[in-house]
Amino acid sequence: xxxxxxxxxxxxxxxxxxxxxxxxxxxxxxxxxxxxxxxxxxxxxxxxxxxxxxxxxxxxxxxxxxxxxxxxxxxxxxxxxxxxxxxxxxxxxxxxxxxxxxxxxxxxxxxxxxxxxxxxxxxxxxxxxxxxxxxxxxxxxxxxxxxxxxxxxxxxxxxxxxxxxxxxxxxxxxxxxxxx
Amino acid sequence: xxxxxxxxxxxxxxxxxxxxxxxxxxxxxxxxxxxxxxxxxxxxxxxxxxxxxxxxxxxxxxxxxxxxxxxxxxxxxxxxxxxxxxxxxxxxxxxxxxxxxxxxxxxxxxxxxxxxxxxxxxxxxxxxxxxxxxxxx
Numbered sequence: 001x002x003x004x005x006x007x008x009x010x011x012x013x014x015x016x017x018x019x020x021x022x023x024x025x026x027x028x029x030x031x032x033x034x035x036x037x038x039x040x041x042x043x044x045x046x047x048x049x050x051x052x053x054x055x056x057x058x059x060x061x062x063x064x065x066x067x068x069x070x071x072x073x074x075x076x077x078x079x080x081x082x083x084x085x086x087x088x089x090x091x092x093x094x095x096x097x098x099x100x101x102x103x104x105x106x107x108x109x110x111x112x113x114x115x116x117x118x119x120x121x122x123x124x125x126x127x128x129x130x131x132x133x134x135x136x137x138x139x140x141x142x143x144x145x146x147x148x149x150x151x152x153x154x155x156x157x158x159x160x161x162x163x164x165x166x167x168x169x170x171x172x173x174x175x176x177x178x179x180x
Numbered sequence: 181x182x183x184x185x186x187x188x189x190x191x192x193x194x195x196x197x198x199x200x201x202x203x204x205x206x207x208x209x210x211x212x213x214x215x216x217x218x219x220x221x222x223x224x225x226x227x228x229x230x231x232x233x234x235x236x237x238x239x240x241x242x243x244x245x246x247x248x249x250x251x252x253x254x255x256x257x258x259x260x261x262x263x264x265x266x267x268x269x270x271x272x273x274x275x276x277x278x279x280x281x282x283x284x285x286x287x288x289x290x291x292x293x294x295x296x297x298x299x300x301x302x303x304x305x306x307x308x309x310x311x312x313x314x315x316x317x
Binding site: 018021022025026029030033034037038043046047050051054055058059116119120122123126142143145170173174177178 | 184185187188191192195196198199200201202203205208209211212213215216217219
């Protein structure tokens with residue numbers, strides 16, 4: 001099936017075309033879910049994040065700047081939601097964390113063997129004590145593999161701030177890894 | 181240090197390779213579309229339009245209720261307070277003029293009236309108390 005052009009879909013969405021919006025959701029929900037899951041480390045919370053992100057997209061579609069990549073705008077909305085969610089969430093650290101990191105380091109084919117819940121435990125163990133900002137930068141740069149310029153547009157932070165937050169996040173994770 | 185770097189790179193590489201799986205994408209799409217329809221429905225729009233007017237009306241009614249219930253007592257207590265202050269100031273004026281030796285007939289009569297009024301009130305309340313005790317015993 002031929003992939004429709006994003007700009008055409010967005011034009012249709014502006015005209016309140018729900019079919020076009022459904023297509024847009026189908027095309028991007030996986031990407032938003034992956035990001036939200038890595039940020040929130042919980043399947044249900046990640047699904048809520050996807051839902052809320054697309055509702056916001058529909059609501060504010062008129063404010064979308066076509067000069068910006070659509071995925072960048074999508075990431076910006078999702079990251080705002082995830083950061084807010086993290087700020088209100090109580091931190092918890094349990095003994096599973098230690099086992100999770102051990103498991104992750106010892107498993108050779110993590111890509112095929114690990115379930116979503118195990119993956120959530122591993123990421124949670126590594127990033128639980130990071131601030132929402134540090135976690136966001138770490139997720140966008142190291143897990144989602146986005147360029148600094150794109151992260152700048154998503155977060156609204158300067159390149160220097162991104163680098164310092166990423167450095168602190170990496171240092172913390174390395175310290176965590178030192179224990180194993 | 182290098183060992184940590186290697187460990188870090190190894191783990192991040194593994195995590196990058198493992199994309200979280202969305203188990204039921206169709207269900208999530210339906211959920212999103214349904215919530216949009218709910219937000220766009222006529223009933224919701226009407227509720228959104230009517231909500232501020234309803235709140236304003238509710239606030240107005242509550243304010244009216246409070247005003248009507250508190251209007252008379254507040255006014256009455258204010259009048260009583262003003263009367264008490266007037267009476268007190270009259271008495272003070274009379275006493276002042278007596279102290280300063282400016283004894284005139286008018287001041288004397290006024291102070292006498294004030295004291296009489298007060299003693300009348302006292303007598304009345306004493307009488308009422310007496311009546312109560314008489315009824316009891």
